[in-house]
Amino acid sequence: MTDLVQELVERTYQFGFHSDIDTELAPRGLDEDVVRLISAKKDEPEWLLEWRLAAYRHWTTMEPPAWQNVHHPPIDFQDMHYWAAPKPKGPAPKSLDEVDPEIRATFDKLGISLAEQERLSGVAVDAIIDSVSVATTFKATLAEAGVIFCSFSEAVREHPELVRRYLGSVVPPRDNFYAALNSAVFSDGSFCFVPAGVRCPMELSTYFRMNAAETGQFERTLIVAEQGATVSYLEGCTAPMRDENQLHAAVVEIVALDDSDVKYSTVQNWYPGDADGVGGIYNFVTKRGRCGHRAKISWTQVETGSAITWKYPSVILQGDDSVGEFYSVAVTTGRQQADTGTKMIHIGKNSRSTIVSKGISAGQAQQTYRGLVKVLRSATGARNHTQCDSLLIGSECGAHTFPYIEVKNDSAQVEHEASTSKISDDQLFYCRQRGLDEEDATSMIVNGFCREVFDELPMEYAVEAHALMRLSLEGAVG
Amino acid sequence: MLRIRDLHASIDGKAILTGLDLDLPAGEVHAVMGPNGAGKSTLSNVLAGRDGYEVRGTATLDGADLLDLEPEARAAVGLFLAFQYPMELPGVGNAYFLRTSLNAIRRAHGQDEVSATDFLSVAREHLTALDMDPAFLSRSVNEGFSGGEKKRNEILQMSMLEPRLAILDETDSGLDIDALRIVARGIERLRGPDRSMLVITHYPRLLELVRPDRIHVLDGGRIVRAGGHELAHELEADGYAGMTDPVPA
Numbered sequence: 001m002t003d004l005v006q007e008l009v010e011r012t013y014q015f016g017f018h019s020d021i022d023t024e025l026a027p028r029g030l031d032e033d034v035v036r037l038i039s040a041k042k043d044e045p046e047w048l049l050e051w052r053l054a055a056y057r058h059w060t061t062m063e064p065p066a067w068q069n070v071h072h073p074p075i076d077f078q079d080m081h082y083w084a085a086p087k088p089k090g091p092a093p094k095s096l097d098e099v100d101p102e103i104r105a106t107f108d109k110l111g112i113s114l115a116e117q118e119r120l121s122g123v124a125v126d127a128i129i130d131s132v133s134v135a136t137t138f139k140a141t142l143a144e145a146g147v148i149f150c151s152f153s154e155a156v157r158e159h160p161e162l163v164r165r166y167l168g169s170v171v172p173p174r175d176n177f178y179a180a181l182n183s184a185v186f187s188d189g190s191f192c193f194v195p196a197g198v199r200c201p202m203e204l205s206t207y208f209r210m211n212a213a214e215t216g217q218f219e220r221t222l223i224v225a226e227q228g229a230t231v232s233y234l235e236g237c238t239a240p241m242r243d244e245n246q247l248h249a250a251v252v253e254i255v256a257l258d259d260s261d262v263k264y265s266t267v268q269n270w271y272p273g274d275a276d277g278v279g280g281i282y283n284f285v286t287k288r289g290r291c292g293h294r295a296k297i298s299w300t301q302v303e304t305g306s307a308i309t310w311k312y313p314s315v316i317l318q319g320d321d322s323v324g325e326f327y328s329v330a331v332t333t334g335r336q337q338a339d340t341g342t343k344m345i346h347i348g349k350n351s352r353s354t355i356v357s358k359g360i361s362a363g364q365a366q367q368t369y370r371g372l373v374k375v376l377r378s379a380t381g382a383r384n385h386t387q388c389d390s391l392l393i394g395s396e397c398g399a400h401t402f403p404y405i406e407v408k409n410d411s412a413q414v415e416h417e418a419s420t421s422k423i424s425d426d427q428l429f430y431c432r433q434r435g436l437d438e439e440d441a442t443s444m445i446v447n448g449f450c451r452e453v454f455d456e457l458p459m460e461y462a463v464e465a466h467a468l469m470r471l472s473l474e475g476a477v478g
Numbered sequence: 479m480l481r482i483r484d485l486h487a488s489i490d491g492k493a494i495l496t497g498l499d500l501d502l503p504a505g506e507v508h509a510v511m512g513p514n515g516a517g518k519s520t521l522s523n524v525l526a527g528r529d530g531y532e533v534r535g536t537a538t539l540d541g542a543d544l545l546d547l548e549p550e551a552r553a554a555v556g557l558f559l560a561f562q563y564p565m566e567l568p569g570v571g572n573a574y575f576l577r578t579s580l581n582a583i584r585r586a587h588g589q590d591e592v593s594a595t596d597f598l599s600v601a602r603e604h605l606t607a608l609d610m611d612p613a614f615l616s617r618s619v620n621e622g623f624s625g626g627e628k629k630r631n632e633i634l635q636m637s638m639l640e641p642r643l644a645i646l647d648e649t650d651s652g653l654d655i656d657a658l659r660i661v662a663r664g665i666e667r668l669r670g671p672d673r674s675m676l677v678i679t680h681y682p683r684l685l686e687l688v689r690p691d692r693i694h695v696l697d698g699g700r701i702v703r704a705g706g707h708e709l710a711h712e713l714e715a716d717g718y719a720g721m722t723d724p725v726p727a
Contacts, residue, residue: 424565425529426565427565427566427567429526429528429529429549430561430564430565430567431567431575431579432527432548432549432550432553433526433527433549433550433552433553433558433559433561434553434575434579434582434635434639435550435553435554435579435580435582435583435586435639436550436578436579436582437548437550437582438550440578440582444567444570444574444575444578445567445570447569447570448567448568448569448570448618448619449568449569450569451569451570452569
């Protein structure tokens with residue numbers, strides 16, 4: 001048994017391979033010229049360049065936040081590359097067949113072969129390697145419904161008026177240090193627009209993947225659901241092994257107009273670093289949505305990767321009778337650190353929010369749930385229910401909960417439930433007596449603990465989440 | 479068959495089993511009876527491989543030395559323990575748990591895994607036979623189950639896993655007469671030439687429903703009496719006092 005555990009502990013990150021694609025790099029460091037270079041590379045309109053520059057100038061006046069419960073050496077923002085793109089080996093691919101075989105092989109290793117996805121699952125995949133989209137599928141079906149789903153760069157070229165109207169409308173460029181940085185240097189990402197009254201005919205899925213060494217990644221995602229529109233959006237990622245810490249500072253904005261319904265699901269599995277915590281991804285992300293009247297935004301996230309996670313998918317419940325949901329599973333093992341949670345800002349009357357957070361810590365990992373429930377004076381009849389459960393594996397890890405509740409309207413109902421538990425020896429013995437080894441037993445108990453959240457995931461992600469949970473906890477027991 | 483020789487077990491230096499011998503041939507059902515503190519639960523825990531005991535002596539199942547094996551390996555060679563206090567596994571579906579267990583044991587024997595569909599049809603047959611609601615399968619393992627439901631769930635698992643050796647640790651405790659009948663029926667259904675069962679109980683009443691081939695009386699960490707069904711009547715009449723003269727098991 002001890003040998004087995006040892007072997008599992010020493011097993012390297014399964015997705016830690018590095019595909020050999022020629023990469024074009026911007027010079028190290030960040031100044032106005034680099035911002036101009038990025039904008040020029042992407043043939044952007046003048047207004048967007050100005051928007052980036054304004055964000056950059058503001059960013060230079062800001063300090064990185066220091067309040068979060070994580071520890072890392074200071075980040076040298078002048079020691080990174082802010083632009084990288086796979087060099088085209090010919091004209092841009094028109095179909096999957098034309099995609100660089102090296103890139104295709106990378107996807108195959110990750111088990112997300114586009115061909116399979118296209119053929120079997122009916123999910124449109126906007127696959128991103130580094131910063132440039134290499135393939136987009138199912139465009140025709142979506143176009144028929146009037147849905148726009150494309151890379152952010154393409155949206156800037158093809159639908160500049162939509163991008164200009166909504167970009168920064170939920171997460172303003174000056175929102176926080178990392179959002180400002182992202183606004184200045186974002187490379188690419190996804191754009192999704194569902195017109196009024198349209199139910200998006202398929203689940204929209206994007207796979208992200210980091211590829212070039214020492215390249216910060218600055219994805220920008222914008223999802224707009226017009227009045228009465230419905231869309232389910234999936235994002236998943238894995239990252240290759242690294243020696244240097246990689247900064248990932250994405251921004252996701254969701255605009256949910258009146259009566260719309262947006263479901264955003266993500267499985268995050270960035271490289272967490274080696275056994276000593278060296279080389280993992282820093283994942284400092286700003287995700288926020290805004291609801292109109294009777295609109296609903298639901299965030300579901302499964303977070304297993306990254307050396308450090310700093311992330312609070314939030315909902316501004318601006319409209320009356322709007323609904324915000326946050327379902328989260330966060331797993332930290334080894335020396336991972338996570339400070340994650342959500343913010344629910346109640347402005348509209350009878351706005352409702354639900355928070356279900358499941359945190360699992362093992363090894364020497366430290367995990368913090370930080371959640372804000374804010375009920376403004378205007379939010380008569382607002383309701384929130386928060387359930388925050390922590391599961392500890394072993395005795396060297398930690399779980400911390402920081403709930404912030406600010407209520408300015410007497411009619412609001414806010415509930416907070418929290419629990420901390422450990423997997424008991426009795427539970428493990430019971431499972432092992434039924435033939436499961438310790439790893440299987442732990443994985444099963446943990447998956448059970450997460451069930452309320454996994455039930456919210458689209459089917460194909462639920463399966464992936466179970467597998468990921470198991471993979472993440474390998475070597476965490478014994 | 480199960481063969482136990484000179485089995486000692488202690489916990490935190492306190493001796494609980496003190497040289498226990500017992501033979502349980504294939505196809506037979508034996509009962510182990512004894513007063514509180516006699517070592518009944520320790521016997522089942524030690525055979526199943528629970529951590530925390532210092533153990534010496536031998537216990538073999540069909541020649542395989544159980545005491546050298548991890549708990550899951552003991553399950554794989556066919557040992558099943560029906561727990562006195564079955565654990566709750568919140569969020570883990572009963573059907574999923576049972577199928578995973580069945581497949582783990584099948585894999586250990588080099589057999590193919592059972593598909594979800596095949597599993598469900600077999601599980602439904604067992605449920606019907608045990609007079610259990612099919613809704614059992616979709617509930618979380620033992621979560622919010624009544625005491626009787628938990629025990630019946632153990633019997634369901636035992637029926638599905640078809641062990642070589644089933645140990646029932648006070649499965650009758652806390653059951654009303656209807657639940658007791660269901661448990662007894664489950665045990666009777668499983669009697670077969672290739673299976674041995676060790677029914678550990680404090681009370682003789684289960685033994686009226688399940689006629690064991692032999693009864694062992696455990697006291698002070700050893701088998702102090704062994705005999706046929708008449709022992710149960712003797713115990714009913716006189717209690718455990720006066721059974722302390724050791725005889726060969």
